């Protein structure tokens with residue numbers, strides 16, 4: 001896993017344009033440009049960063065590839081249960097939502113755009129850079145389905161490349177705070193809300209919180225671009241591990257899910273929505289003896305590295 005990173009991200013195209021933080025108000029245009037947080041799709045970013053770990057010829061086709069519609073063989077353990085997917089896009093979010101729905105869950109999804117689905121999932125709109133936006137999502141889910149979500153998946157993530165990509169210390173502290181809100185604090189607030197709702201659910205309901213992670217909580221990849229993402233994933237892994245340790249005996253499970261290749265390397269751009277969906281459905285049923293640090297491989301589910 002010590003492959004050398006050869007990426008150059010200087011001319012990276014911004015894919016989303018978050019509002020400027022107050023801290024940036026009144027700054028000159030050039031300075032603002034330096035401070036702009038280049039929020040990019042994390043998977044796209046990892047494509048650039050991790051090509052030396054995976055097949056360099058791979059493209060982003062997984063983002064638009066049709067999702068498998070083959071039916072599940074798992075027993076439907078979830079009739080009348082509710083799942084909430086925080087961070088719903090065409091990759092992991094869509095595949096997980098579809099899989100849980102096919103297993104009988106009533107599904108709600110949330111994103112900044114509030115994108116709707118052909119399946120008719122309850123679609124909610126929120127920006128997780130503001131952790132205070134999270135509780136209202138749980139209220140909306142309870143209002144709609146008359147039950148708290150037993151399964152909560154936190155899938156959103158972001159990163160901010162430093163203005164000078166040769167130095168992590170050119171990253172403005174405001175960017176670190178904002179990204180931490182998305183990668184950790186909003187996830188934590190979601191877990192707070194989940195636990196509060198779980199207390200109202202029947203004892204036999206499987207209560208599960210799943211955070212979509214990567215391997216940055218275990219070791220840094222040698223790229224300045226990944227710094228704020230790594231900070232957030234590492235911090236999240238810390239409280240998720242503690243929560244699972246303290247609550248598993250009560251039937252509340254917390255997982256930091258991290259897809260890897262067969263050799264244990266990060267999947268990078270080859271992140272597989274359907275593989276996540278299969279594994280998350282297993283986690284939601286508390287099947288197998290999967291620890292909180294839930295590394296997994298497509299087709300094999302949990303794999304210890």
Ligand SMILES: NC(=O)c1ccc[n+]([C@@H]2O[C@H](COP(=O)([O-])OP(=O)(O)OC[C@H]3O[C@@H](n4cnc5c(N)ncnc54)[C@H](OP(=O)(O)O)[C@@H]3O)[C@@H](O)[C@H]2O)c1
Nearest residue numbers: 087088089090091092093111112113127128157214259267
């Ligand atoms: N294991 C690995 O090595 C690996 C590799 C790549 C990615 N990943 C992880 O996979 C996850 C993403 O997977 P994906 O790209 O396939 O997901 P996806 O479900 O296709 O997209 C996630 C969605 O989250 C929403 N989102 C982003 N920022 C948000 C915010 N601030 N507030 C609310 N919603 C927000 C975006 O929709 P809107 O734009 O509408 O808000 C986006 O479409 C991330 O957690 C990433 O770290 C892991």
